[in-house]
Amino acid sequence: MRSIPLRWRIIASLIGLALGTTLILALLARHFLALSLQTQTNVNLEMGSALTSALSLAKENYDAKKRQLQDIGQLLSAPPHRDLNALHAAFADAGLDDLTLRVSPLEQIDIDLSQGPVVSKVENDQLQLVIALPDSQRALTALLSLEALIDVENAVHTYKHIEMAEGDLRTAFLLAFLVAAAGVVLLASVIGVRIGFGITRPLNALLKGTREMGRDNLQYRIPKGRDDEIGLLIESFNQMAQDLVENRRKRLEAEQIAAWREIARRLAHEIKNPLTPIQLAVQQMRDKYSGNDPAYQQFVTNCTEIVTEEVENLRSLVQEFANFARMPSLSLSPSDLNECVHNVVRLYPNAHIHLDLEENQPALELDIEQMRRVLINLIENGLDASGKNGQIEIHTHISNDTAILSIIDSGPGVPLKDRARIFQPYVSKKESGMGLGLAVVHNIIEDHGGHISVKDAPAGGAQFDLHLPIPDRAIAQPEEQR
């Protein structure tokens, strides 16, 4: 049975986590809400009871004030006559301080005062006392504020309203919480999807990469596009693919060289053996001639010289084959690359060779004899390509953990189409030679753990760059000194 893809498992886990957490929170919230409301209900009962009592007290207070106003109204409507200050004092003596008193002509009052003082509620928040003063010409209006009592009434009304809406309010709180929780879960889902895809998309790319590798498509590379650990993994994968390409190239070259060497060895063996008998036979033919014909004598001598010369050429060629076939294994020792360059350049006193060598280079692990052979090959190639007044430049410098030696000539350079094949055996643009020189150079440099490349020099001509590794201890030494 096919298992659920990682992407959906991650997404499901994150959503499940969010949902689970929210559910637990919801249950807790519900519990605490119920607890709170239970407490609130108890408080409400107390509050309701207290408010009802307060309203009863307020009603009693209202009735008492009304009676007080009626009593004092009876008192003030009888002689003696009182001025306004005396009226204020009379109300204060009765415990009614907070009153507004107004005296006005009797005819302006549209209340029937014939039955005595009138007490009534006006404006919904005031008690009014109206009396005819003893002079029978004026009326007194006293207004008592009921604001405090009305406040109690309003509080009771608001409490009852909230009590009526309590159930709906509780549901609203729960709904609001659930909507907020749903929002959180939705957000978690979106984040989960993003994280899930963020993780699995590069993994899928890696999977595709490995499949392409399996199909021998070593040129396939995964776009990096991120700087985190997954980005490093992709970078490592791409580097591995690059290394595979490089190793394959080296292996193919090694196989090719080995094949060429075998051919060279056999050729040398097959050609070398008959050369000496041929040379001796021809020389004997010349030496054994005892005739008197000087023309024929001359003819034989000329033919012998030609054959001897060609045999020598063949021997030289065979030697070249033999050298290529019997390349000795390297004998490495710590060596100074610049010193090696100086020693070789000394062999060409008449050539125009300019040196630009970086000093204080670390010692490299080199086979000095083989490196001499490399330099001689490259310098002679350069001189051949540059012509009579040709210039050769040799540079050395260090780049990271590599020593780079560049040999630049002033010749026509190497055409782009030939650069891939130029280090293969039997490829030569020269009229003389078998085209083994650069192949030998290439082998020696590869055996040193380095590599060689060719390109156009900035000022024209060919530039051969030799990259030679610097040993670890040579890198570590300067750091330790620091």
Add this chain to the structure above:
Amino acid sequence: MARFFIIHTLTVCLFANVQPALAQHIPQDSLYIFVQSDTLRLDATIDSLFSKRTIDAIESGMTTSIAVQFRLRTGRGDNLGQSSLLRRLEHDIWEGQYRLIRQSARPDTQITSHFEDIRHACSELRGIALAQLPFPDEPITLQMRIDVNPISPEQRERTRQWLKIIEKGSFLEFFFSLDRSASPEWVDLFRFRPSALPHLLDE
């Protein structure tokens, strides 16, 4: 004043159309539908118009609006007539007086010290004109809706200020509103054919 002679009394118990009535809990003892002078009229007694909670609110002095509405509908949904009885009940707890104010073209106010008088005035509905005849002779449904609301707009505002959390446009108001925006649903009470209705004679 006209004296009615009841030819036939239609006592309509709620099993005539039980389900919607139960849904809104509109209780009524009886309905009397009759024709008088080409006008379809209704006598109704609405029992338990005031719930216990509403009575409690009224007793504490909360101003209460009372709306009782009737309408006649054909099977096709056409409205044949509608009648609304709108009242406002105020209770002055300080003076112990109830004021029932009828909100109509001819407003009047009933003042009493006894709540039973108010209950009676609101529950006993007599001679309510529903529509003018003639009607098509097809089944007609009498519908009713009642809205007794002890929360005045002023009280709503006071409560909103008290609660604070339910501001206008707040998150919580999305789920809960002190404003009662939706009116109660209409409830089918009785289905009849006009030809089957009793006729009353004018005095």
